[in-house]
């Protein structure tokens with residue numbers, strides 16, 4: 381089967397490409413660095429020739445609800461349009477646990493994406509996952525300031541991006557399934573502790589200061605809104621196991 385991975389050069393998307401190829405599928409990445417722009421449609425028609433399923437793992441780095449909504453709605457509409465032209469029969473989108481309950485900041489765009497996918501013209505699957513273990517280094521890169529890094533107070537049950545990628549390829553193989561059970565890691569963690577542990581493993585000793593973000597989004601991060609319920613599928617690898625497996629400094 382030929383699988384196109386929107387955001388196929390990103391943290392989880394690159395692992396979806398790897399996993400699809402390991403299972404004998406043909407996989408192409410849709411990303412600006414691969415000549416495809418999801419916000420303008422550049423390169424999309426050619427890239428989707430012969431594709432059976434599009435797995436959307438694209439993302440934008442913003443905390444603005446407006447910018448996030450603009451990106452995810454434009455990219456989803458562009459993908460739908462090109463999928464119809466190319467005869468793609470399955471649109472599989474990756475969203476975040478809590479996007480339907482905490483529609484603020486970045487999550488507003490994810491919620492808008494979810495609604496468009498469910499109402500869209502292409503048979504679909506929607507998977508919500510919790511934060512990836514890779515979220516810790518992503519936050520250190522975004523919120524590290526010299527000897528200091530900031531960590532929003534956050535209840536999270538993170539999962540290895542590799543396990544999310546494996547699950548996405550299985551869902552791609554299964555065909556359109558609508559909204560499926562959410563995916564989370566094996567145990568709840570504290571983001572500040574994850575960031576400190578990641579720094580220590582990389583030989584850094586930054587002070588990681590935990591801050592309670594104000595407003596409804598900050599509250600949602602703290603009160604369990606972005607955790608899964610009992611219906612979740614749980615991954616196997618804990619954050620500490622994932623960290624131990626990685627080379628220091630990566």
Ligand SMILES: NC(=O)c1ccc[n+]([C@@H]2O[C@H](COP(=O)([O-])OP(=O)(O)OC[C@H]3O[C@@H](n4cnc5c(N)ncnc54)[C@H](OP(=O)(O)O)[C@@H]3O)[C@@H](O)[C@H]2O)c1
Nearest residue numbers: 387389390391392411412413417418437438439510511512
């Ligand atoms: N990170 C998490 O903890 C987490 C948890 C749950 C769900 N998710 C969801 O998983 C998805 C992937 O997250 P991630 O952290 O793996 O993302 P990421 O590493 O930031 O990767 C983003 C990808 O999107 C591509 N992209 C950005 N703008 C584009 C454009 N205009 N046209 C084409 N491609 C574009 C990037 O490639 P180029 O820059 O080359 O274009 C890159 O391949 C997101 O939808 C996110 O909401 C993430």
